Amino acid sequence: MDSFTGIRFKKETAKRFQTFSRTYFKSHTEAMATMLDFFFYNEISPKEKLGPTGRTIEAKLLKRINAVIAIMRDVEKTQTKPTVAMIQSLFETEEPTKKPLIVEKKYAEEKKEVRFREIESTRFTTERESEAVKTKHK
Numbered sequence: 001m002d003s004f005t006g007i008r009f010k011k012e013t014a015k016r017f018q019t020f021s022r023t024y025f026k027s028h029t030e031a032m033a034t035m036l037d038f039f040f041y042n043e044i045s046p047k048e049k050l051g052p053t054g055r056t057i058e059a060k061l062l063k064r065i066n067a068v069i070a071i072m073r074d075v076e077k078t079q080t081k082p083t084v085a086m087i088q089s090l091f092e093t094e095e096p097t098k099k100p101l102i103v104e105k106k107y108a109e110e111k112k113e114v115r116f117r118e119i120e121s122t123r124f125t126t127e128r129e130s131e132a133v134k135t136k137h138k
Contacts, residue, residue, distance in 0.1 A: 021031035
């Protein structure tokens with residue numbers, strides 16, 4: 001059986017280590033040995049930063065996703081919708097408008113239209129109103 005040695009830590013650090021050790025390991029010795037092995041095996045210093053944390057990576061990812069969504073919306077608005085509208089207008093079938101036949105002037109019948117015609121029955125709704133108007137003009 002190995003003998004134990006006392007190491008002096010500040011109270012706050014010792015309490016933090018004890019709670020960490022109890023959470024993940026059976027003994028404090030096992031916790032310390034595993035931590036030392038981790039640093040030696042991976043050849044890193046405990047003072048080094050290992051890189052971005054999960055939160056910072058997530059924040060950057062969300063920014064990029066929002067940028068991609070904005071690009072896609074812009075492409076849809078400026079390119080896709082107008083193109084679809086043009087293609088649909090090409091495939092729509094409309095009845096051709098009937099154009100009058102071109103006929104020589106001597107064969108064409110001239111229609112004389114009266115442009116302004118006043119009809120008495122439609123101008124006034126009743127006879128009384130029409131007579132009232134006539135008396136005003138006299």
